Amino acid sequence: MNTTAGSDGRSAGGGAGAESLASQLKAKAYGVGFDLAGIATLGPADTASHFDEWLGHGYAGTMEYMERHTELRRDSRLPQPGMRSALVVGLNYGGTQPTGPIARYARGDDYHRLMWDRLESLGTWLTTQAGGSSRAFVDTGPVLERDLARQAGLGWFGKNTLLINPGLGSFFFIGALFTDLELQPDAPFEEDRCGTCRKCLDACPTNALVAPRALDSTQCVSYLTIELRDAIPETLRPKIGDLLYGCDICQDVCPWNISFARELAEPAFAPRAALDTKDARSLARELLAMDEETYRATFRNSAMKRAKLGGLKRNAAVVLGNVGDARDTALLSEALTDAAPLVPEHAAWAIAQIAARTPNR
Ligand code: SF4
Numbered sequence: 348m349n350t351t352a353g354s355d356g357r358s359a360g361g362g363a364g365a366e367s368l369a370s371q372l373k374a375k376a377y378g379v380g381f382d383l384a385g386i387a388t389l390g391p392a393d394t395a396s397h398f399d400e401w402l403g404h405g406y407a408g409t410m411e412y413m414e415r416h417t418e419l420r421r422d423s424r425l426p427q428p429g430m431r432s433a434l435v436v437g438l439n440y441g442g443t444q445p446t447g448p449i450a451r452y453a454r455g456d457d458y459h460r461l462m463w464d465r466l467e468s469l470g471t472w473l474t475t476q477a478g479g480s481s482r483a484f485v486d487t488g489p490v491l492e493r494d495l496a497r498q499a500g501l502g503w504f505g506k507n508t509l510l511i512n513p514g515l516g517s518f519f520f521i522g523a524l525f526t527d528l529e530l531q532p533d534a535p536f537e538e539d540r541c542g543t544c545r546k547c548l549d550a551c552p553t554n555a556l557v558a559p560r561a562l563d564s565t566q567c568v569s570y571l572t573i574e575l576r577d578a579i580p581e582t583l584r585p586k587i588g589d590l591l592y593g594c595d596i597c598q599d600v601c602p603w604n605i606s607f608a609r610e611l612a613e614p615a616f617a618p619r620a621a622l623d624t625k626d627a628r629s630l631a632r633e634l635l636a637m638d639e640e641t642y643r644a645t646f647r648n649s650a651m652k653r654a655k656l657g658g659l660k661r662n663a664a665v666v667l668g669n670v671g672d673a674r675d676t677a678l679l680s681e682a683l684t685d686a687a688p689l690v691p692e693h694a695a696w697a698i699a700q701i702a703a704r705t706p707n708r
């Protein structure tokens with residue numbers, strides 16, 4: 348670990364001063380509600396070549412934003428010139444909640460603003476203490492945050508591609524506060540604690556984990572139900588089962604989550620009443636019949652707005668095609684004239700699926 352600031356750079360006092368400021372900053376991070384906090388020195392990203400290969404395989408699908416600013420992702424000093432260190436934080440979103448048709452992370456309020464505000468408050472404190480400037484990142488820039496989190500000692504890359512912390516599992520969000528101060532870094536997490544386990548690869552319903560730590564997003568239910576703006580490929584629709592938005596399967600089966608996932612502590616992430624305790628079929632029916640005004644009221648500040656109402660209806664049709672029955676045909680028939688472009692075709696597919704498994708048609 349190098350605690351010496353460069354001659355042209357800002358230092359947080361160097362040596363013991365930098366170390367104590369880093370410790371204080373991490374304590375402040377825990378104080379504002381984060382569950383994990385570590386410090387990384389900015390520099391070349393360990394996983395940059397892996398990320399480039401992943402893009403080269405076409406595994407990002409239609410997520411074109413992933414292909415923008417790839418050169419900036421290769422080195423974490425580049426997105427904001429002058430920055431030297433990062434506080435990297437994790438925020439638990441409640442891995443012990445029951446599994447269900449909506450991925451746990453998306454059941455409550457969107458996490459971006461909440462984390463960003465907290466990181467900014469830490470940046471203000473840091474400036475007051477030691478000067479310098481800072482900038483918060485929560486999926487808001489070309490930064491490989493998971494890479495930085497490993498650098499900051501927060502965990503290792505599981506074979507399901509997620510960062511796993513030995514005391515928390517993987518059900519947490521990651522954010523970072525970059526600073527132009529040089530802070531004492533934590534030791535990177537070097538171990539691979541997956542060992543011979545491959546439960547996540549074996550449990551994936553679509554075989555989207557094509558190899559350990561290699562995710563083909565175009566096959567992943569999370570991508571198909573959240574990021575994809577087009578029709579869901581017909582061959583994949585049956586494999587989506589009753590998942591309406593996102594997928595937690597490769598996290599649910601992970602022994603580290605089974606042992607160490609924590610209760611939800613952040614009230615903002617508590618499931619909204621409109622989602623809580625509803626089974627997939629009931630929720631799919633509600634979404635398919637939902638008008639724009641109800642959608643806006645129900646999903647204000649929700650992570651689920653990313654799919655937009657048309658995307659949620661598309662997903663709902665697929666779920667009804669998989670788990671619905673003849674009682675859902677009338678509702679699906681109404682959706683054949685839905686104004687959202689993808690909904691009629693997915694509703695027609697669902698009607699055919701239900702008809703194919705309904706006896707004595
Ligand atoms: S999120 Fe679901 S579909 Fe995607 S890799 Fe994990 S188990 Fe497979």
Ligand code: SF4
Pocket residue numbers: 505506507508511540541544545546547548597600601602603
């Ligand atoms: S399920 Fe097993 S292989 Fe997959 S991330 Fe967890 S420990 Fe690693």
